[in-house]
Amino acid sequence: MTIKELETRTGMTRANIRFYENEGLIAPSRLPNGYRDYSERDVHKLLKIKLLRRLQISLSDIKAIVRGNRLLDEVLEVQLQTLQQAQEDMSLAASVCETMLADHVAFSELNAMQYLMTIETGARERRSDYFEVKGDELPQVHQPWRRFFARFFDMMLYSSLWSASMMLFFNQNPSLQSDASSIIEGFIVLMIMLFVEPVWLHFFGTTPGKALLGLKVESDDGGRLTYGQGVARTWGIIGKGLGYNIPFYNLYRIWKSYRMCSDLETLPWDEDIAYTLKDSKKYRYVTYIGGIALLIFMLYTATAMKLLPPNRGDLTVADFAENYNYYLKYFQMDSDQYYLDDNGQWAEQEQNGSTVYLGIGFSERPVFTYEVVNGTLVAVGFETHIVGEERWVGSNDQYMVLSGLAFANGQKTVGLYSKLSQELVNAIDSHTFESFEFSQDGIQMRADVTYAGYNDFDSGVLIPMDGASSFTYDLLYEIRSNNE
Template sequence: MNIGQLEAALGMTRANIRFYEKEGLLSPTRSENGYRDYTGSDLDTLRRIKLLRQLQFSLEDIRAMQTGALDLPAALRQQEARLQRRANDLDAARALCRTMEADGVQYRDLNAGKYLEEMVRLEQGGVRFQSVERDALPTVNHPWRRFFARSLDFSLCRLLLDAVLALGFRTTAGDGLMWGLLMAYLTWGVQFLLEPLLLSTWGFTPGKWLFGLAVRNADGGKLTFSQAFGRLSVLFGRGEGWGIPFYTLYRNYKSMRALEEGEVLLWEETCAYTIRDLRPVRWVGFLGAEATLLAVSLLLGLHVLVPPVRHPLTVAEFSRNYNAALRRYGGAETYVLDADGGWVKVAPAGTYSIGLSDPPPALQYTLEDGVVTGVSFTTSAAPSFLNSNDSLALFSLLALLPAQPEVGLHNWYFASRDTTSQLGGSFEDFSFTRYGLTITNRVDYSGYEAVGEHYLLPIEGQTQTFRQTFSITAAG
């Protein structure tokens, strides 16, 4: 039978039936089309549940009876005793009401202390009156779930900032304490915009949603933007220590201890904090979200590391890649390439870049249908401490490499390291092929003495000659 027939047979609502399924008290089968198929056994189970719930049995007791952990006769005896205690408590409350009525007191003249003292005396005899402890907005005393929900939200905001830097400016945040503080406060700025917006529209943030958490106002509705902003402002100061290093950890610790002791945190005194369930699968979702954030962060980092054009290059696109590699990998921006592939000096007049010819040798381009298939240069300037073309060869290689079909974001780091590690010095002959590129350096010199792996010094009294031809050629 379907759920409509079950509702009609039992006088229960669909919400009731779904609730008992969620609690694990009912497990209907599924038909081939995916719909629930209720049997006569399911109908009997729901009748038992309805009867026992109307006798005020708890869900835990019903579950224990279903599993055989609790015998029905024993459960009935326990419930009868509970109901009798409740009846005694109600009788005591009725008697106290009659006493107050007989005293003829009015609300304005009510001496509550006198009757509260009587309540204390009765409670000492075993009577239990209704407690006022429940007269408070609900809160969630699960500090680790709350901590990781907020940390996930913070990580998402930081990822948004990183995405803006990587996709908009092709850069990343710097290192060091000051950069760390700047990015932390910028991330809080993003959170101060997004969290109130999400709480006022959805009632939860991504981190809270993963853990089944929600924030509501005293009436059970969603917070307004200003209420959510005010809540976050108090949390930022009292819970996060205004983002001050180390003090933040102290405030986190104090907040977690307060939750463990059942206290209501200052920023939750005027709102309700609820949790849907404590299913372990929510931790799986959290770990999956963190893994996704890490993967996206790595992709953004690779996007910044890899030169911007990753398809067959025109001369202008080669120049763009060359200049990007120059900036990213620490080259001195004395000369850059223009859209025509020629050198333009960008440093102030009189500036000299150590380690690069001034001016660098002109690059020659081999083109096929407007696409760069080869880059080369020839120079007669011998490599020295103040004059070397090692960086020119390096950045030319890094500019052409991402255009090769064999190279992508997934293997850029290894491909770039593997290829550039094969480069020799400016006065060394070498030739190798990697990822569809053949890199060749041919050198002929005399009257020089090698110093280290990258420099030549002229030998006094000898005639100096030097010629270097470096080329990178894509496979045809």
Template sequence: MTIKEVEELSNMTRANIRFYEKEGLITPQRDSNGYRNYTEQDVDILKRIRLLRTVHLGLEEIRSLSEKESELTDVLLIHLRTLKKEQKDLEQSKAICEQMCKDRAAYESFDAEHYFNFLNKAPSEIPAELEADSLPKVTAPWKRYFARLIDEAIYLIFWNLILALGFHMNIRQTGWAFAVIGIIMQSVLLLMAEPVMLSRFGTTPGKFLFGFRVSAESGARLTWREAYDRTGIVLKRGLGFYIPVYGLIREYSSYRDCKKGEILEWEEDNILTLDERHMRWKVIAAVLVLGVLDVLNYFVWQAGALPQNRGNITAAQYAENFNDMQKFYQIDHQLNLPEFLPPLGDSRKLLNQDGDWEKMSGKPYIVGTGVDYPELPELQFTEKDGALTEISFSSEYKDENVEIPVYGDLMALASLSYICAQEEYNLLLSPPSRLYNRVKEYGDQCSDFMINEAGVKVQASFDYSGYEIRQAQYGSSDVLVPVYGEDVYFHVDFRIWQE
């Protein structure tokens, strides 16, 4: 039986039939071609539903009957009591309306308290009509959470831009002190940005994506002061000032209250509305935006590694770039020594404009290690018309008592300090950290390589025998260790240049 035939037999619309099918009250079979095939039993069920709905029986009661959780007689007896109560209420309503007509009551002057006395209800009892006349409370805690997450990601990018471009800091390795400063700045940025957006547009980027709007109780936009007060309460009571652990407690408490439908503290003098149309696409858009923001934050991090001196740099400017690059990648040990575990007070050496290495004043340095390590190779600079055109070094060892730290960090720092300074260098195509890891991998494996990037060529060649690469005895990085009883030889040439 087709759905058209079922419409005629049951006196229901197609939309009704599809609805009851979705609710599981009927389950038509499907033919081999996928079309629904209704039976006489389906029609009988629909007729029963139509009758029960006509006498105002609720859908939940009908579902319980369909699932054999209740008996029809029991359900009808309860329904009868409800109908009698409703009938009594209607009779009272009818009597009051008739009395008000007899009294010729006017809306501007009738005494409501006088007519309340005709009702057989407690004054505190709220009629169903009054409950229906209230504005629906927007809960949607997860949508609200992700909307705020998008806003916070935007604020974080602005703060990271300041750190990366203004101070050339590695935003992924800032330490506990800057973590505390970051929490404070996140709160400051929230208090600066959100009130402006709420007072000007009634929403924020995250709220806009999900369809949230905030307005005054009158329906007008919030004033800046009202928006500022609202954001301040959100920061304090909803986010716990982003303080670890305490912030999570406040967020969970807000989530629980929101899910219960309670009015949150920051919602008492304003109204939050939600446009739920096209919500699936809104969620997809929000996920995409979060992904884009994450990628953007990655490139902000990479931008912090860009050297301050760019273009046709001098040897002195190159040395500044190298020292800044060491600081960015937080290489705090001498590059001719393995990275020790635990830290024993070692400090990095600075490169000067002559290619020599200098100790920083007031910093501790490891002197005796129990193992002989070679000195850092001196870098050779070639300049043309005052601009640096080539950097190189060469090292050779034949002493079986010397352990040689791998050259990955030194070669990577030397390469990036020049490549990233070129005008042709493109951050998006070749992020610094990716380039750093590429060079470091070759250098740590003592493998020959040639790299061409931004018009700069980097070449390294290794020649060694009688050595094996293994982890340093007192450190976490690798070294070349002489093999006992074998003749040892090591030679490396490294060169960076422009053609």
């Protein structure tokens, strides 16, 4: 039979029938055209459900009966006791109302305590919660983990926006931050939150993290918060919920908020607002994880963009020098003011802006050599030779890394998400004072190293050996494009 016929037979609305079907209480068959085909069994089952619901038996109990997990007699006995208790409670309430009517007391002169004592005594004797007032408060979501993860997503979003901005617009490398810088960034993220989150709440009634998990924030009249209300709420969260991001104190405030929420208490910043949960469907967890993955991908993309130098394609010596100086600043290795000029030679920038050129000679700061074909730089290298000098010899890894990145990442064969940078750095770092060859993405790098009279203690320097009769160190380094 059709759903219209089923409505007539059962006296239920279409919405009721669909609801019980979605709850798995009935399962109609399907006709070839896709329409539902209800049976006599569905009619009788719906009438039984209708009867039990009219007796105020809960849907969960009805499901248990239908699935054979509970007996009907058992459920009816419990429901009868519940109804009898409710009848006694209602009788007590009616008795108090009759007494108050007989006393003819105006509200202004009402002695509430004497009537409350009667109610509380009766409720205590019956162990009844009938007289407990429920619902006379703004709705709150007492799910601390759901709220925590919603907040975590929002904080991660604000932090990612700040990190990406610092990288893309201020050429900062977040991986080189000091502990003090991290603490300062934590305060900055809170300031971003203070100004941005009220905008979300005012226009959308939620935030990105809350929206993903089905949470919504409204004013006490059911409307959206004003911007001022949003600021007040957010400031309350920053102080009492996050402890102003002060190390250790913030952990205490988060734990305190968790305990209050678990104990079904209203958090201080939510006392004047309604915090509701639209639903907790499983797809929300999937979209949440997807949102986290998207934030990570966006931050990774911003980092990858900053690893690409300003000049790419057919490089000139001047282009290479600019790329090298870019990495000097990005990795914060420019504190001594040495840089490469347009000719690829070392120079020092003085405070007054004049340039001083240095004669490097055989010092550990190498002199780069360049191979240019038809105006295009195809190879960069340097040689270091030390003979008869009984002194510590520093590693040239820094110069190989920076020149390698400046040259390799400037090639057209290296894409945004190439792993060349990390592989190149790993190859150099793992072969300090050792010969090696490295080839990837059309780039070939090699270093030939020989030395005598020195010990390598994996400290980044070679130390003269006691009693050695001679001291020699030779390094031949080159990075070349195989696409010339």
